[in-house]
Each structure stands twice: as C-alpha cells, then as structure tokens.
Amino acid sequence: MAREAVVIGSGAAGSVTAWELARHGWSVTxxxxxxxxxxxxxxxxxxxLGTRYGSDEIKSARRLGFPDGLLEPYTARTQEEAxxxxxxxxxxxxxxxxxAVGGTxxxxxxKFPRFFAQDFHQRSDLGPVAGxxxxxxxxxxxxxxxYYDEVxxxxxxxxxxxxxxARTLQQSPRTRQFAMAPNPTxxxxxxxxxxxRTVGYTAFPQPAAVNSRTFQGRPACNSCGLCxxxxxxxxxxxxxLVTWLNPAVRSGRVRVIARAFAYRVDTTRDGRRATGLRxxxxxxxxxxxxxxxVVLAGSPINTARLLLLSAGGxxxxxxxxxxxxxxxxxMFHNFTLAAAVLPQDVHPNRGQSNGLQVDDLMGPFTGGExxxxxxxxxxxxxxxxxxxxxxxxxxxxxxxxxxHGELHRRAMDAGFLHxxxxxSQLVGEDLPQAENRxxxxxxxxxxxxxxxxxITYSPHQHEKAAALLLGPRLEAWHALVRGALGAAxxxxxxxxxxxxxxxxxxxxxxMGDDPRSSVCDAAGRLHEVDNVYVADASTFPTFPGFNPTNxxxxxxxxxxxxxxxxxxxxxxxxxx
Amino acid sequence: MDxxxxxxxxxxxxxxxxxxxxxxxxxAVLVAGPLAAHGDVAVAVTPGEAAFLTPDELRALRGLVDVxxxxxxxxxxxxxxxxxxxxxxxxxxxxxRIYAGAPFSDRAGSPVNHFGTFLPxxxxxxxxxxxxxxxxxxxxxxxxxxxVTGWQHVYREGLRALDAAAPGxxxxxxxxxxxxxxxxxxxxxxxxxxxxxxxxHTYEFHYGAxxxxxxxxxxxxxxxxxxxxxxxxxxxxxQIEEAGGAPAGAREQxxxxxxxxxxxxxxxxxLAHNVLARSGGSLTTLRDELAGIARKAGRRGA
Numbered sequence: 001m002a003r004e005a006v007v008i009g010s011g012a013a014g015s016v017t018a019w020e021l022a023r024h025g026w027s028v029t030x031x032x033x034x035x036x037x038x039x040x041x042x043x044x045x046x047x048x049l050g051t052r053y054g055s056d057e058i059k060s061a062r063r064l065g066f067p068d069g070l071l072e073p074y075t076a077r078t079q080e081e082a083x084x085x086x087x088x089x090x091x092x093x094x095x096x097x098x099x100a101v102g103g104t105x106x107x108x109x110x111k112f113p114r115f116f117a118q119d120f121h122q123r124s125d126l127g128p129v130a131g132x133x134x135x136x137x138x139x140x141x142x143x144x145x146x147y148y149d150e151v152x153x154x155x156x157x158x159x160x161x162x163x164x165x166a167r168t169l170q171q172s173p174r175t176r177q178f179a180m181a182p183n184p185t186x187x188x189x190x191x192x193x194x195x196x197r198t199v200g201y202t203a204f205p206q207p208a209a210v211n212s213r214t215f216q217g218r219p220a221c222n223s224c225g226l227c228x229x230x231x232x233x234x235x236x237x238x239x240x241l242v243t244w245l246n247p248a249v250r251s252g253r254v255r256v257i258a259r260a261f262a263y264r265v266d267t268t269r270d271g272r273r274a275t276g277l278r279x280x281x282x283x284x285x286x287x288x289x290x291x292x293x294v295v296l297a298g299s300p301i302n303t304a305r306l307l308l309l310s311a312g313g314x315x316x317x318x319x320x321x322x323x324x325x326x327x328x329x330x331m332f333h334n335f336t337l338a339a340a341v342l343p344q345d346v347h348p349n350r351g352q353s354n355g356l357q358v359d360d361l362m363g364p365f366t367g368g369e370x371x372x373x374x375x376x377x378x379x380x381x382x383x384x385x386x387x388x389x390x391x392x393x394x395x396x397x398x399x400x401x402x403x404h405g406e407l408h409r410r411a412m413d414a415g416f417l418h419x420x421x422x423x424s425q426l427v428g429e430d431l432p433q434a435e436n437r438x439x440x441x442x443x444x445x446x447x448x449x450x451x452x453x454x455i456t457y458s459p460h461q462h463e464k465a466a467a468l469l470l471g472p473r474l475e476a477w478h479a480l481v482r483g484a485l486g487a488a489x490x491x492x493x494x495x496x497x498x499x500x501x502x503x504x505x506x507x508x509x510x511m512g513d514d515p516r517s518s519v520c521d522a523a524g525r526l527h528e529v530d531n532v533y534v535a536d537a538s539t540f541p542t543f544p545g546f547n548p549t550n551x552x553x554x555x556x557x558x559x560x561x562x563x564x565x566x567x568x569x570x571x572x573x574x575x576x
Numbered sequence: 577m578d579x580x581x582x583x584x585x586x587x588x589x590x591x592x593x594x595x596x597x598x599x600x601x602x603x604a605v606l607v608a609g610p611l612a613a614h615g616d617v618a619v620a621v622t623p624g625e626a627a628f629l630t631p632d633e634l635r636a637l638r639g640l641v642d643v644x645x646x647x648x649x650x651x652x653x654x655x656x657x658x659x660x661x662x663x664x665x666x667x668x669x670x671x672x673r674i675y676a677g678a679p680f681s682d683r684a685g686s687p688v689n690h691f692g693t694f695l696p697x698x699x700x701x702x703x704x705x706x707x708x709x710x711x712x713x714x715x716x717x718x719x720x721x722x723x724v725t726g727w728q729h730v731y732r733e734g735l736r737a738l739d740a741a742a743p744g745x746x747x748x749x750x751x752x753x754x755x756x757x758x759x760x761x762x763x764x765x766x767x768x769x770x771x772x773x774x775x776x777h778t779y780e781f782h783y784g785a786x787x788x789x790x791x792x793x794x795x796x797x798x799x800x801x802x803x804x805x806x807x808x809x810x811x812x813x814x815q816i817e818e819a820g821g822a823p824a825g826a827r828e829q830x831x832x833x834x835x836x837x838x839x840x841x842x843x844x845x846x847l848a849h850n851v852l853a854r855s856g857g858s859l860t861t862l863r864d865e866l867a868g869i870a871r872k873a874g875r876r877g878a
Contacts, residue, residue: 035698052695054678055805058784061852064675068704069856070724091721093853109846184813187820222810229849233679233807259700282699335847337840341832344820345801351816353845387843391802395779396852397841399859400866404644404775405756412783414828415801416835416842423843445720447703485833490840498865501850 005563006031006277006291008262008306011103012549013536013556014297015240015248016151020560022253029289030245031260031279033298034099037065037106037231038241041256042249046235046242047217053107053231057392060229065100065107069093071447074301076499079435079458088454091444095332095455095499097299101258102241104299104503109228109353110209110237111547112157113382114148114554116171116362117141119544126364126377132431132460133329135541138513138522139558141172147554147561149175152207155238155553156215158182159207168204168359180212183223186351188422189386195340195480196358196385199473203385206357209238209549218242225349226390240553258282263450264310265294265532271314274532280448293531293563296509296538297556300330303538304438304508305453307519320509320526325519327439329432329507330455331543332500333381334463337490338474339423340481345415346422348388354425356385361426361470362545373465380470381427381545394418422481426474427504428467428493429545431460438508459493459500467491504548509538523566524559535559627665628728629735634661636735639748640770643756644778649795651782659781659789660774664728666709671696674705676787685809691787708857727773734770741767772859841866 005021007014010032018028039050052064074095075088098104118125120137128134159178161169182205185193193203210221221236235242248254259282266275266288276290296303304327310319318326361380370378389397394417395408402408414420436458440451471491478487492500511534512518515527518541524533535556537548629637638657645651666672677693680686697705711726712718738747741762747755759771781790783797785805791797797804824832841848855862 035700052675052678054676054680054691055807056676056678056691056785058780058788059675059678060849061780061784062674063853066853068700069853070707071700071704073721090854092856096853184816186816187818190817222808223816224806224810226805228846231678234810259698335844337843337847339839339841339843341836341839342820343823343829343832346820347816347818348842350811384844387845389842389845389848391797391800392780392783393845393848393852394842395783396776396855396862397838397848397866399775399779400851400855400862401835401838401841403859403863404759404771404778406646409645409647409650410831411835412796413799414824414831416832417839418842419801420824420832421839421842423840425844425847447718447720449720485829486836488836488839490837496865498854501847501854503846503850 003027004291005029005293005295006289007295007297008277009103009296009298009302009536010101010240010245010256011098011297011299012105012240012552014103014295015245016553016556017295017297017535017560018254019244019248020557020564022248022251024564026253026564028248028254029291030254030256031262031277031289032099032101032256032258033067033261034065034101034258036101036258038102041101041241041246045217046246049235049242049246051231051233051235054233055224055226055230057390061392061396063093065098065231066093067096067099069096072452073444073446074453074455075441075444076455076457078497079456082435082456087442088444090498095301095505097503097505101256102239102245105239105549106241107229107231108239108503108549109547110239110549111354111384112152112155112207112209112550113357113546114172115141115544115546115551118171118364119542122542129376129431129460129462132433132462134431135510135512135517137541138511144551144554144558145173147557148550151550151553151557153179155209155243156180156211157207157209157238158205158212160205163204165202165204165359178207180215183210183212183221183352183355185355186223186347186386188346188348188388189351189356191346191422191481192385192424192478193356194482195477198480199477201358201360201477203356203358206355206384208352210352211236211238221352223351225351225353225388227353261448262298262306265306265319267314267319267529269313271528273530284448293533295533295535297535299536300505300508300538301438301453301455303534303536304330305440307509308440309450315528320519320528320532322528323516323519325510325517327508328434328437329510329541330436330438330457331430331432331505331507331540332457333502333504333543333545334428334430334459334467334493334500335502336426336428336467336471336474336492337423338426338478338487339421340478340484340487342420342422342481342483343485344483345419347419348386348421348423349390349418351386354384354387358383358385358424361473365469370465370469373468375462375465378462378466378469379429379544380466381429383424383426383474385424387423387425388421389417391418422478422484424474424478426470427545427547428463430543431462432507432510432542433460455499457499458497463493467493504543506537506540506543506548509534510541511539512541523562533559533563627662627668629661629664629731632739633732633735635746635748636738637661637731637774639750639755640735640738640774641778643752643759644775645782646752649799651778651790653792654782654795655790655792656778656781660731660777662789663777664709664731667706672705673788674701676785680807681785681787681805683804684806689787691785730769730773733766734774737764737766738770773857775859776857776862
C-alpha cells in the first residue's frame, strides 16, 4: 500500500518534494494557501497550461498570486525596538513570498546560480563572528552537486560554462555545458560588461531557468524584459509548477488542495511522531489530513510560524523547538544597488532581466581594510548586471522620491529610470543572528484568527561593513560606463532600518548535527519528531549571496530522496 | 506650447488641447459650455459611467488628478478620475475590474485582446478587495486587527474636504496652480489621506494598461517612449543589441544629473516590487521608505 505524505507549500521546495515522493509510489497531498493560476494543472502537459499572467504592470502591482497584506499581514520591528519593548513598528505585506499553486516561482526572475563550495564550511574556514551564529552546513558542495545537476537538467538552464571565471568554476564545478545557450546580451549589458573589464571584473551570462530554445515543448524566451514580479505569459520559464508539480499531479499520485492554510501539526502524546495536519480550507472549514510523514515547505517565515503554532503537549515552545532555534537566524539578502545614468535610451528592459553576472565581489575579503570595519571578514555576493524597472514601477519609485506634480512628470517623460539607467545589484550575504527571528505576534492576527508572523530584524555589522567595502567598488565600476553622466549607489544595509525588500529568504529552522543548536538534521528531519521534515530554505544554516532557487530545489530533492531511499517500498516509476 | 507646464496653463488651454484629440471631442463638447462658465477643468465623464462618486465628487477628483500628473496629456485627459471611480465601484460589475485577463493584449501580435476581459476573483480575493475598497464598516469579522477605512470613505471625505478648502467651494474650479498650492499647504487630514491613496491610483491608471480605464490612446506610453506590453512579439536580437537613440536635450540631461541619487532604484525590479508591496498602496509609507535614501544620498527630504 502506498505511503502517504503531506507537503505544505507548492513552491520550489514543495513541488520538488511531491515530484520525488510520487515518483517512488508515495501518495502525496500538497496544501497550498494560494490559488490556482495555471489552468489545466494535472490535466494537460506543462507546455499546454494556461496562465492568468501577462505583461500587465497593474496586475503585478496589485499582487496577483500573493498573500493579501490586510487579510494576512506580517509584522516587523528592529532588534533595537524589540529590546525597547516595541511590539511592532510595521504591518502588512512584509517579506511575503507568493501564495499560489507553484509558489513564488510563478513570477520569479529564474536566475539559477549555484552556491560556492566555500559557503558550506564558512565557520571552519573563517572562524566565528561576534554577534552572529555562523555555522557550517552539515553537508558539503559535493553532497549537493548531483542534485544541482539533476535539477538543472530537468528545469532547463541557460548559461555558458566557457564564459565563467575560473574561480566560479573552481568553487562551483560543473561537469558539463549548460543545456541552452544564453539569451542575446542586451546593449545595456554590454555597456556594463565593458566597464567591468576596465576595473578587472568579468561579466558572464547569468545561469537562468529560462528557455533560449524550445525546451520540453515550451517556447524560447523572446526577451520581453518583464520577468521578476511577472508570470511569464509565453511559458518560457522553468519553474516549480511546469517542471515538477504538474508532472507529479499527472502521475495520479499527487493532489493539490489550493487555498488551504495549514495551522497545526498534530503529534502523538509523546511528541515523537506526527499523526497529521490541520488546515482551514477555502470555505473556512477546519479540516485534517493524515500522513505517514509531514514535509514543511512553505518558505522560512511560514515554516517557522507553523512550527510555533503547533506548540503544545510535548512541544510547549513549538514543534521541534527544544533548542529554542525555531524562527531564529532569519536571513534576507542585503542589496546594494548601483547605477550609471546615460543621456541616451539604453533599453534596460529589452532583454531577459539581469542577463549578466559578476562574481568579483563575492569574497571573502580579509585584511586590514576589512578589520578596520570591525569584522573579521566580508562576504559580498554575486552582482546581477543590467536590471531595469518598467514604467509603472518607475512612476511609483519616483513618487516616493519626488512626490506628485510637475517634476515627477518631467522625470517620467525624460525616461529617467526606465530608459536611461544602466544598473546592477549586489546580492549581499546576510549573516545569521539569534535575534533576527520570526515569532508569533502577540496581537496582530490573520483573517482566520491565527497569530501573524512577526519578524524582528536588523542587519549585522557584517552587512554594513560589506556595503561600506563593496559599495564604492560598485560605484567606481558604474562611473566608468561609457558616456555616463554619473553614477550612484544605494547601499540598503547602511540606509534602511526595515527588513530588506527581497524575495530571498532563508533560515528559521536550520539544519545541523547538534540538536542543541539546530532544528533539523542533515536529512531535513526535525531532531525531535521522527516523521516531520523541513525541505525549504528554512534549513539553510547560512545564506550566501546567490539567488537561492536552484539551491532550494537541489536541497529539497536531496532531502526528498533521503526520504524515498529510507522509507520507500520497492516500487518505482510514474511521475515524469 | 508646453502643455505639461501646469504652472503656465490656464484652464481654457487644457480644453483646446483636449479638443485636438478626436476621441475626446464628444466628451469635451458635452461639458464645454457649463464648465467653461465656471472656469472648470474640461474633461467630463460619459453620462452613466459613474460607478461610485457623485458628479460633484467626480468633478473634484478630476481637478485633483490634473495636478497629480499635470499636462494636456496628463492624468485628467488620460481618464484617471473615471478609472478611479470605476475602481471604487469595482464590485458593481462582474467580474470586478481588478485583474485584467491574460496572457496578451492585441498590441503586439495577438489577434485577441485578452486584457479586455477581467478575471473572476475567488472568495479570498473578493474579501481582500472588498475590504480594501469598502472598508470594514463596523463588521466584527472584518475587524480582526481593528477597523479598516476603505478607499470609498477616503475619497468621499477627502473630496468633500477639497471642495470645502477651496474658497469658492469647488476645488476643480480653481486654476491649476492654485489647486497645487492648496494641496501643498493644507494640513487637512482628510485631504492628506486622499492624496495618500489617490496619487498611487493615479499613476497606476495613467501609466498602466489602457484596459484598466485610463491611459487613453496610450498617451502616457507615447509621452514617455514606453513600448508597453510587447508580448507575444517580444524583441528581436537586433532590437535587444542595438545601441540607444539620440541623447536627451540639455535640459533633460540637467534633470537626469539632478535625479542621479535615485537612479539605482532602477537596478532591481525585484526590490522595487517588494518596496511597493509593503507600502500597501500608501504614498506616505512609500515616501517614508525612500526618505532615508533621499536624505542620506544628500538629496530632497520627503
């Protein structure tokens, strides 16, 4: 008889998990708090799915496929506010990832780099950092490499291994060339690449799960430029849904319950085994689903919230929280943005967004210059080169900057942000801190009556030091863009006290070998509960500066295969 | 004539410019007489289109959007007031005009305009958008975090306050520079709350797809050189790789230099999207978010 699994979340981690379990004969129920947005799920091949997305900026601004900030707010405060007893200083759509069948990957930027080998043993290599909980991963790059290979092969990744710098290949070795050649490099990318060369940096095509040719029946990307925050209207992007979830549902072993909000993992009296999961369905009815295992894959804030909501009995402080680490080490990437302004229209939105990558600011950087900044080392991250914002986003940014009226209008007509900027973003590493944490807000609730997730967050001195060290380098690079009127940077860790405005989230249920300092083991299993796994980025002990989806999928596949290897009766085949 | 220079424009000039536009002729003719007599702004609503606001409220709103995005092809002419009114009355029609259809308009190679039909909302989305538009109105099940003031109330009270603040009792009858100055100097909380949501709505409708009710004749896309939605045609390799066009004029370049500290905001669509999301549609929150950037980059305070 098939074994039963309950998976919470249908995004990058949950879809991969469901696919892998189904392939090994498991019967899987996926609970997703968002709605269906791709017509034909489970009934048609992925190449034939419909979509509710278009190149429609109003739809994007109105957040189709996201949780609603009124109905399901998160709250936030800084560490300093927390120490002063401030319960919250912000409330709304804070740090919220997408909520739709397929998760945030429906409208992600599809950038698909791998982490570096050095990231998995940072604590051993570089030592401790005061005020941070830097830890080695319980796995190494080599453990993840075969899963990177498999994920990339299935999802379809474009890139050019021959153009990658030697250090990138040494730190993230690849056994073969990418499945697809890169999209054409836009004019703005070439301008920035030329300037990078003058300061000794190498720009190369950023790996992306975007088709540059027909792949699995889905068409090639036509470089419309509206990627991040937009669903791909032509189905040219590999994502959790088309690559994993839809094939899994078509196997007949996976059912997806949309608009299902999971609020409690039930356990046996001794707390050692989960017996099922409670959720609220689309009609507001409270329901329960049983399973042999429960896999949490709802993304870091939601995974922590569910573990904390499951407190009781043998788990008074939250499920699997004897270590007190559930919700802690919440990490966001800290961006430093850079831009050159040019007199002519450089078409920043023509081309797959951020088509190039620079790894020269990855680090670690050490030495006197760094110690002068009060930290033992600085790790930056990759630089995404050649980003752009579309028109309505420009109008909003300028409204925040200039207010209404004549000047706003003139800046818009001049095409300031959507036409005349060559820009890049440094995806800065965020060190884990005990006090950067998710807990349950004591007062603010969601519309179902459950406590909201509350995020306490402040950047560590490391993030500020990284911006101080690397921001000027970014600025110098952009100032050398041919014909530029000038260059500027926005180093968010130095400027903003809010939680970073990013969809890159990790931490809250870190994996590790020691149950006293981690929430789950290397297999993703809660130290304290035999059949509850965490498969999403909650498990990451550190959060190096890379777009995380490839690593989320590879790690979820690794965890899921651990489950199938250990727990599957000998029956195979199915989901393809 | 620079029709965008609100400071130099008299109300009559607006009407002349609008009259040059064929599609606006009928509308302008409808109202030219009586409005001209009041020195009012010169674009009307087609009779029967009003969804929520009264004619007086809509008139005040037209006067407001005209200063938020000024110009002969600004928010007034592009239909932003009418689009906002339709948003306030979104649930009068089914499906409500919240999310346009997909995947394509008919502007870039699709024979069918899918944007022209709106998507049905599910129960969750209906609850969220009704709460946002109509407010909680004292219903306990919607006040799980306290009362929510809906946009309908914000507009109704704010527009009333605008008229009350105008010396003659009609905000829209004031010349544009006077309307702008009134907005700049008022301490009225209802007017502040109005502008807080009305400017985001105005730029959303003005610069967004025309199926949402404004951006008539793609006037904002023409003015800004924006290509609009380009799917399913996309861009050719030659278009992607081609160098930029002629450089901006001296006056524009001066402006670009002045705005330089904000330029990095264009570097990350993802970040911008998230900044916008947490503003919750509030201009004040958005300005608070970006105020540090402005201040610390040595530029304008917010």
